[in-house]
Amino acid sequence: MPEETPIIIAENVHKWYGKFHALRGVSLTVNRGEVVVLMGPSGSGKSTFIRTFNALEEYQKGRIEIDGITLSHDLRNIEAIRREVGMVFQQFNLFPHLTVMQNITLAPIWVRRLPKVKAEELAMQLLERVGILEQAHKYPGQLSGGQQQRVAIARALAMQPKIMLFDEPTSALDPEMVREVLEVMRNLARDGMTMVVVTHEVRFAREVADRVIFMDSGYLVESATPESFFTAPQQERTRQFLSQIL
Amino acid sequence: MNWLRKNLFNTWYNSLLTVVCLALLFWVARSVLNWAITQAQWEVIGVNLRLFFVGRFPPTLYWRVWIALALASALLALTWGVFFSKQRVSSLRIIFFSLIGCSILFFLPLDLNTRLWLQGIVILIFAAFWFGGRLSSAIASWLSLAWLLSFSLVFWLIGGGFGLRSVPTNLWNGLLLTLLMAGVSIVLSFPIGVLLALGRTSNLPVIRWLCILYIEIIRGLPLIGILFFAQVMFPLFLPGEVRLDRVLRAITGLVLFSAAYMAENVRGGLQAIPRGQIEAAKALGLNASLVVLLIVLPQALRIAIPAIVGQFIGLFKDTSLLSLVGLLELTGIARSILAQPQFLGQYAQVYLFIGLIYWLFCYSMSLAARRLEKQLVHEK
Numbered sequence: 255m256p257e258e259t260p261i262i263i264a265e266n267v268h269k270w271y272g273k274f275h276a277l278r279g280v281s282l283t284v285n286r287g288e289v290v291v292l293m294g295p296s297g298s299g300k301s302t303f304i305r306t307f308n309a310l311e312e313y314q315k316g317r318i319e320i321d322g323i324t325l326s327h328d329l330r331n332i333e334a335i336r337r338e339v340g341m342v343f344q345q346f347n348l349f350p351h352l353t354v355m356q357n358i359t360l361a362p363i364w365v366r367r368l369p370k371v372k373a374e375e376l377a378m379q380l381l382e383r384v385g386i387l388e389q390a391h392k393y394p395g396q397l398s399g400g401q402q403q404r405v406a407i408a409r410a411l412a413m414q415p416k417i418m419l420f421d422e423p424t425s426a427l428d429p430e431m432v433r434e435v436l437e438v439m440r441n442l443a444r445d446g447m448t449m450v451v452v453t454h455e456v457r458f459a460r461e462v463a464d465r466v467i468f469m470d471s472g473y474l475v476e477s478a479t480p481e482s483f484f485t486a487p488q489q490e491r492t493r494q495f496l497s498q499i500l
Numbered sequence: 501m502n503w504l505r506k507n508l509f510n511t512w513y514n515s516l517l518t519v520v521c522l523a524l525l526f527w528v529a530r531s532v533l534n535w536a537i538t539q540a541q542w543e544v545i546g547v548n549l550r551l552f553f554v555g556r557f558p559p560t561l562y563w564r565v566w567i568a569l570a571l572a573s574a575l576l577a578l579t580w581g582v583f584f585s586k587q588r589v590s591s592l593r594i595i596f597f598s599l600i601g602c603s604i605l606f607f608l609p610l611d612l613n614t615r616l617w618l619q620g621i622v623i624l625i626f627a628a629f630w631f632g633g634r635l636s637s638a639i640a641s642w643l644s645l646a647w648l649l650s651f652s653l654v655f656w657l658i659g660g661g662f663g664l665r666s667v668p669t670n671l672w673n674g675l676l677l678t679l680l681m682a683g684v685s686i687v688l689s690f691p692i693g694v695l696l697a698l699g700r701t702s703n704l705p706v707i708r709w710l711c712i713l714y715i716e717i718i719r720g721l722p723l724i725g726i727l728f729f730a731q732v733m734f735p736l737f738l739p740g741e742v743r744l745d746r747v748l749r750a751i752t753g754l755v756l757f758s759a760a761y762m763a764e765n766v767r768g769g770l771q772a773i774p775r776g777q778i779e780a781a782k783a784l785g786l787n788a789s790l791v792v793l794l795i796v797l798p799q800a801l802r803i804a805i806p807a808i809v810g811q812f813i814g815l816f817k818d819t820s821l822l823s824l825v826g827l828l829e830l831t832g833i834a835r836s837i838l839a840q841p842q843f844l845g846q847y848a849q850v851y852l853f854i855g856l857i858y859w860l861f862c863y864s865m866s867l868a869a870r871r872l873e874k875q876l877v878h879e880k
Contacts, residue, residue, distance in 0.1 A: 310779055329787070337785040347780035351798050360794065361784035406780075413784060 261286045261321050261417060261448050262307060268315035269302060269472075276302050277313065278472040284417075284450060289443045291459040291480075292452045294469035295495060300452045303469065304419045307450070308339040321416055337365060340410030344422040346402045348394035348409070354381070355390045358409045366413065373412070380408040384438050400431030404438055411442075418442065420451040454499065460484060468492045535848075544843040545853050546609075552854070555673015555833050561665065565676060566617045568657040572683075573621055574628040575650050580868075581632020582640050584875060588633060598626035651687070654680075669747040673828040675857060681747065681829065682816045685754040689815070690808075692755065693762025694801075698792065700763060701770055711763070718760035724821050727753045731825045750822050758815045765811055769804030770796065802876050809869035813862045820858070830854050 262284040269277035277299050284290050292300040305311040306318060309325060309332045318325040320335045349357050358380060359373040368376070381387045384404040386397075394402055403423055410418060420439065424432045436458050443449055443462050453459065459466050459480055466483040468476040468491075476483070476492045484500075487493050508518040545552070554565055601622040605615055632639060658680065660666035672680065699711035718726070730753030734744055744752070773796050781791040801808070823832035834854045837843060843850075 308783055310783060333785055333787055336783060339783075341780075341783040343776060343780060345774075345776050347774075347776040349777065349780070349795055349799075351802065361786060364790055364794065365785045409784070 259286045260284065262450070263319040264303075264306070264316065265318075266316040267303070267306060267313050267318060269299075269306065269311065269313045276472055277306075279316070280469070280472070280474045281316075282467065282474065282477075284448060287446045287448055288464045289447075289449045289451065289462055291463040291466045292450065292469060293454065293459065293466060293495070294475075297471075298469045299472040300469045301421050304421060304450050304452055307417070307419060308336050308341055310341075337413055338415055339417045339419060340413060340415035341419045342403070342406050342410055342421065342423045344425050346394070346399070346406045346426070348402055348406055350394050353391050353393055354386075354397070354405050357394065357405060358412045361409070362412050376412055377408070380411050381405075383411075383441075384408045385434070398431060399427045400434045403427065403431075403435045407435075407438055407442075417448045417450070420449065420453065422452050422454070424453065424455060456484070456500065468495065470495070540849050541846065542849060544837065544846045544849050548837050548840075548843075549610075551674060551833055551837060552830070552857075553674050554676045555828055556671045557673065557676065558667060558671065561660075561667060564657045564660075564664070566621075568654045570617075570621045570624055571650055571657075572654060574624045575646060577625040577628040578632040578639065578646075579643055581629040582636040582643060583632075583872065585633045585636035586875075589629075591630060594626050594630050598623055601626075651684075669745050670828075672747065674833045675830050677747070677827065677829040678816075678819050679861075681751055681754065681819050681822070684751050685758055685815055685819075686812050688751075688755045689758035689762050692759040694766050694797070696759060696763035697766035697770060700767055715760045715763050718757055719764070721757075723753075723757050723818055724824060726757050727821055727825050729753065730756070746827065750825065750827055754815065754818065754822075757818075758811065761811055761814075762808065765804050765807035766800060768807060769800030769802070772803045773799050805869060805873055805876070809865060813865050816862060816865070817858060830857065 260283045262282070264280060264282045266279045266281055267277050268275070268279055280299070280303055282290075282303075292304065294300045302311055306313045306325075307320060312327075321338050323331065323335055323338075325331065325335060348354075349360070352360065355374065355377055358377040359368075359370065362368040362373040362376060363370060378387065378390065381390055384407055386401050386404055389397055389401060389405075394405065397405065407418075407423075423439070424435050427435065432455070436455060439449070439451070439458070440462055451458075451463070461480075463480050466478060466480050467474060468483070468487075468489070470491050476487060476489045478488070483492075484496065487496060509515045550559075554562070557565060602619045605618045605622065608615060608618075610618075656662060656664065658667065658672060658676070659669070696711050696715060699707045700715065702708050702711070727750065730749045731746070734749050734752065738744065777795055777799070778791055781795045786794065819829055820831035822829055823835055826832075828836060831854060834850050838845075838847060838850055
């Protein structure tokens with residue numbers, strides 16, 4: 255069970271893309287070890303929201319605090335937070351010119367200054383954990399989508415982050431590869447990782463999430479345990495959305 | 501036969517086209533051969549061979565040029581071997597080819613000394629290639645250092661000083677000068693071009709505008725203008741006690757010009773990198789310069805290789821314009837040879853010969869680039 259100590263605090267976050275008001279005062283607190291699933295129609299601002307946590311998106315109003323550090327515009331501050339927060343993208347974004355091993359060891363060597371041997375040991379452990387130890391010396395282009403996404407997860411874990419953000423990690427995958435990626439994420443949650451996951455995988459949300467959050471048009475509409483979210487949604491907008499995807 | 505029928509004679513008008521083209525080809529080939537064998541006097545090439553290659557470089561110091569050539573070609577072969585170490589070429593084949601090379605050289609109508617040097621260099625090239633392929637992991641990290649070192653070594657050997665008799669730059673002529681200028685310009689314009697490209701895509705407005713200004717001004721000027729400018733105007737701007745050498749001024753002009761084009765080629769590569777690559781690198785905590793150095797540039801340069809090599813080839817040929825500002829590089833020396841009274845008017849022979857030399861170098865560059873590209877795609 256997650257302890258009740260907050261690790262992510264977002265208060266009244268606003269974001270504008272030019273005139274478009276993408277986030278309209280979103281507040282969220284995530285506790286250590288908690289798994290939060292964000293759902294919502296496309297364009298609702300859920301990806302934008304989690305991307306503000308590691309400053310891939312700027313926000314114009316509000317406050318975000320990650321593990322006690324308040325996010326500011328200072329570059330050092332941003333880099334400090336990025337070391338604590340791992341991110342997995344919809345399009346994997348592996349570095350195509352580097353091998354799987356080099357993809358994973360890159361940041362530990364250059365950012366955490368681990369010696370190469372140590373970093374490679376760590377990478378081997380992580381590859382074993384995501385179940386693709388034998389692919390270490392291939393290039394990303396030689397792997398299937400599911401394998402690539404698992405490498406991406408291993409790459410993020412190599413920085414030993416306290417929080418993992420997942421931005422629709424299975425949306426770009428062929429159906430038969432979704433399961434292997436979700437399995438890795440499930441294990442990660444079981445090991446106590448704090449996770450914020452943007453996804454449309456209802457089963458994953460039901461079985462793994464501690465809390466499900468529904469966003470629409472830049473507002474946080476509803477926040478509930480998976481049980482009550484999927485069976486007894488409070489808001490009309492949530493009911494509409496669920497009726498479309500279930 | 502089948503292929504012929506299918507591709508060349510499948511319809512009546514294709515057959516007609518084939519016949520006409522064949523006739524045309526035959527006619528052209530026959531008249532060229534006829535001219536080359538019966539009318540042309542190739543004496544002008546044979547007599548002036550030395551002038552074409554090294555110009556007025558003091559003959560007693562030729563050994564220095566030979567060593568420089570050996571050094572450069574061995575290093576080139578070594579690098580080549582390292583790059584393609586994955587496709588192992590068997591030792592037997594390497595020995596075979598070097599033997600063939602040596603025996604061809606043996607029968608060339610040159611003096612013994614030259615042939616011996618050439619044979620030595622051929623053997624050295626194949627040996628270096630062999631080493632590069634076998635010991636790639638041990639050598640690879642030292643290559644860039646070796647290149648830097650060899651550049652200064654080559655210049656020391658050619659120019660002298662530090663214990664060697666010095667040779668003033670007005671005696672560096674012919675192909676030697678062309679290669680030196682092209683080599684230095686290529687090596688210098690590459691990093692400057694990369695920096696300009698990065699500057700042009702920078703977030704800092706001052707840097708961005710300065711880079712755009714530079715690139716657009718240079719791209720709007722003809723190269724010959726820049727070369728004249730470098731020869732005539734630079735000395736006026738520099739303080740009196742600093743005297744830039746003619747060759748140095750020429751190189752400066754070439755580099756200034758080429759860097760602007762290089763920047764545009766690299767920028768093309770930079771723009772092809774998906775935003776997700778940069779985001780992923782940032783999300784891992786890499787700072788801006790590491791993102792550029794480790795993620796963006798390696799990929800961008802790969803994409804830009806064909807354009808960059810095209811640029812190098814262009815630069816190599818552009819050195820011929822320097823003959824117009826009075827440098828005796830390959831084209832310049834050809835012009836001065838044509839001014840010798842006994843060879844007046846033998847334009848065709850001389851220009852064909854130097855054309856062949858230019859072509860040989862440019863074609864090997866493009867061949868090398870194609871192999872390199874293939875190799876890199878293979879790695880993906």
